[in-house]
Amino acid sequence: xxxxxxxxxxxxxxxxxxxxxxxxxxxxxxxxxxxxxxxxxxxxxxxxxxxxxxxxxxxxxxxxxxxxxxxxxxxxxxxxxxxxxxxxxxxxxxxxxxxxxxxxxxxxxxxxxxxxxxxxxxxxxxxxxxxxxxxxxxxxxxxxxxxxxxxxxxxxxxxxxxxxxxxxxxxxxxxxxxxxxxxxxxxxxxxxxxxxxxxxxxxxxxxxxxxxxxxxxxxxxxxxxxxxxxxxxxxxxxxxxxxxxxxxxxxxxxxxxxxxxxxxxxxxxxxxxxxxxxxxxxxxxxxxxxxxxxxxxxxxxxxxxxxxxxxxxxxxxxxxxxxxxxxxxxxxxxxxxxxxxxxxxxxxxxxxxxxxxxxxxxxxxxxxxxxxxxxxxxxxxxxxxxxxxxxxxxxxxxxxxxxxxxxxxxxxxxxxxxxxxxxxxxxxxxxxxxxxxxxxx
Numbered sequence: 530x531x532x533x534x535x536x537x538x539x540x541x542x543x544x545x546x547x548x549x550x551x552x553x554x555x556x557x558x559x560x561x562x563x564x565x566x567x568x569x570x571x572x573x574x575x576x577x578x579x580x581x582x583x584x585x586x587x588x589x590x591x592x593x594x595x596x597x598x599x600x601x602x603x604x605x606x607x608x609x610x611x612x613x614x615x616x617x618x619x620x621x622x623x624x625x626x627x628x629x630x631x632x633x634x635x636x637x638x639x640x641x642x643x644x645x646x647x648x649x650x651x652x653x654x655x656x657x658x659x660x661x662x663x664x665x666x667x668x669x670x671x672x673x674x675x676x677x678x679x680x681x682x683x684x685x686x687x688x689x690x691x692x693x694x695x696x697x698x699x700x701x702x703x704x705x706x707x708x709x710x711x712x713x714x715x716x717x718x719x720x721x722x723x724x725x726x727x728x729x730x731x732x733x734x735x736x737x738x739x740x741x742x743x744x745x746x747x748x749x750x751x752x753x754x755x756x757x758x759x760x761x762x763x764x765x766x767x768x769x770x771x772x773x774x775x776x777x778x779x780x781x782x783x784x785x786x787x788x789x790x791x792x793x794x795x796x797x798x799x800x801x802x803x804x805x806x807x808x809x810x811x812x813x814x815x816x817x818x819x820x821x822x823x824x825x826x827x828x829x830x831x832x833x834x835x836x837x838x839x840x841x842x843x844x845x846x847x848x849x850x851x852x853x854x855x856x857x858x859x860x861x862x863x864x865x866x867x868x869x870x871x872x873x874x875x876x877x878x879x880x881x882x883x884x885x886x887x888x889x890x891x892x893x894x895x896x897x898x899x900x901x902x903x904x905x906x907x908x909x910x911x912x913x914x915x916x917x918x919x920x921x922x923x924x925x926x927x928x929x930x931x932x933x934x935x936x937x938x939x940x941x942x943x944x945x946x947x948x949x950x951x952x953x954x955x956x957x958x959x960x961x962x963x964x965x966x967x968x969x970x
Contacts, residue, residue: 534785543877547927559784560716560723563777564637564767565622567742575773577718578882582619582851583882586942587933590854593640593812593845595664619849619943620769621743621921622780625715626730627667633659635745637780639848640952642752642811643697645705646745652735653932657744664732671715672782679729680709682753695731707733716782728759729914749848750811751955757782763955767848768793768967769947771916788961792956794950799909803958808840813953816907817844817939820859822866823900833858843938846951846960850942852883854935863902867930876929881920889921889928899928904941911962917947 568578577802602841621634627645631883633646647654648662664670673680680686680693686709687694696706714728748755749765756764769778781787790796804814817834833856836843842856855863856925864885868875872895873887891897902918905909920931931944950965 546616550853553635557652559786560782562622562624562716562720562780562782564622564652564769564780565777566620566772567619567636572652574923576922578773579920579922580880580882582944583931583933584803585619585958586851586854587882589640589847589850590933590940593809593850593940594841594935607808619851620778622747623863624747626662626712627664628669629667630713630715630724631660631662631666633662633744634742635747636743636751637747637848639749639813639846640811641746642748642750642755643695643729643731644745644747644756645695645697645707645733647705647736648707648732648734650734654733654736658742659744659896662732663712667712669711669726670732671711671713673709673729677709679711679754683709684686688822697731697909703733704735704737705733707731726758728756729754746756748811749953752811755811757953757955764953766950766952766969768950768965769943769969771947772944774968778967779970780838786954788950788952788963790950790965790970793965793967794963795966797913798961800959800961801906801909803955803960804836804843805838806840806843810830813960814843815846815941817904817941819905820855820863821901821903821905822863823870825866825870827859827862827866829859829862836938841937844941845938845947846941848943850940851944852931852933853942853945854940856939857934857936859936859939860932860934863930867900870898872897876927878922878925878929880922881929883920883929883931885930885932885935886922886927904945909962911941911945913945914948914964917945917949940950 543770568581620637622637623634625632646662647657648664651661654661674691675688676694679694683695687696693709695709698704707728710732711727711729713724714724715722715724717723749757757763760782762783764786767778770776792815801815804816806812814836819829834844867885871887873891876886877884879884899915899919902913918931920929922929947964948967950963952961954961
């Protein structure tokens with residue numbers, strides 16, 4: 530990567546003669562976009578879609594928490610920047626970049642901040658479904674200088690001939706490096722498109738790894754480079770349709786991200802405050818204080834969900850992880866509760882990589898009731914419908930709880946957020962949610 534980076538630095542001065550030194554706010558921009566699952570309309574059977582999603586999630590949970598461990602112990606700044614690999618997101622959004630606008634699809638990720646796509650000239654690029662973005666073909670492309678506030682917002686900015694250069698390394702060995710630039714982005718659907726100037730993004734000329742079926746990344750984290758903070762006001766919401774539904778999911782920003790969708794919200798709106806983890810300030814931590822399975826409030830120790838002083842532990846709500854993961858002590862108590870309350874033998878499912886599974890359907894004349902699950906947050910309770918935590922594997926005849934164990938912190942995944950309106954209000958520091966008919970939005 531280092532040799533190629535030197536080559537990159539030698540050619541970036543030819544990308545554009547114009548350099549941006551200012552950062553313009555895009556306050557009060559509100560729009561609606563559509564999300565589609567990365568495996569939507571790909572013809573895969575449900576069992577295969579679930580298996581792939583769990584495999585991606587298993588890698589991602591290790592990545593998210595390994596970031597915390599490395600960033601608090603390593604003295605090498607290049608080694609500390611280990612981020613979530615883009616191939617392990619779950620939802621794509623469509624957007625357009627430049628003037629005239631060029632269409633792209635990008636993975637959204639609440640676990641990172643940077644917006645980036647692959648650009649020409651390409652020192653090294655990977656396959657993507659759309660042509661690489663050409664800065665010379667756009668009238669509104671500007672590079673950032675090293676003194677710009679967005680350049681300074683990078684964890685480890687590089688400077689070459691007063692041009693801001695970014696470099697991100699990902700946990701699977703993937704990398705992206707290039708020029709930090711400003712460009713006009715177009716968001717939205719059909720006739721309701723919104724054009725937003727001066728969006729800071731990474732124009733990647735040196736990229737390794739996999740983009741799955743996207744053409745880049747849209748970070749929705751808490752940092753200043755994320756799309757949500759660049760748009761302002763700092764809030765966004767999504768309403769994820771059923772995991773296997775062909776209907777896309779709405780993603781709302783700014784003034785359109787509100788709790789006034791009374792025609793689709795089907796239950797009470799609840800809110801819980803975000804928690805800041807100084808080791809991983811971009812992630813959305815919340816305070817989970819307990820779990821009820823059926824009617825049993827589990828005796829989970831407070832230490833299981835505590836955010837530790839070294840940045841480890843804690844609980845994240847995440848769009849890019851499919852199933853949820855619980856710290857080991859909490860997971861074992863959930864597993865024990867299902868084993869006690871379900872009148873069937875518990876088995877593991879190697880196909881899904883899940884441990885809390887039962888033969889399904891039950892034998893004749895055996896009455897089985899799957900217990901409910903409620904997550905108790907600070908000031909809010911999230912009771913999950915069965916569709917949001919049980920997964921059926923038709924190839925093995927097993928019915929599994931879509932929750933896995935974690936040796937570090939816990940993650941509330943997107944499978945548990947189906948048919949739920951979820952609002953991230955960064956300005957007020959609140960996560961709000963309510964059951965909703967997302968396919969009706």
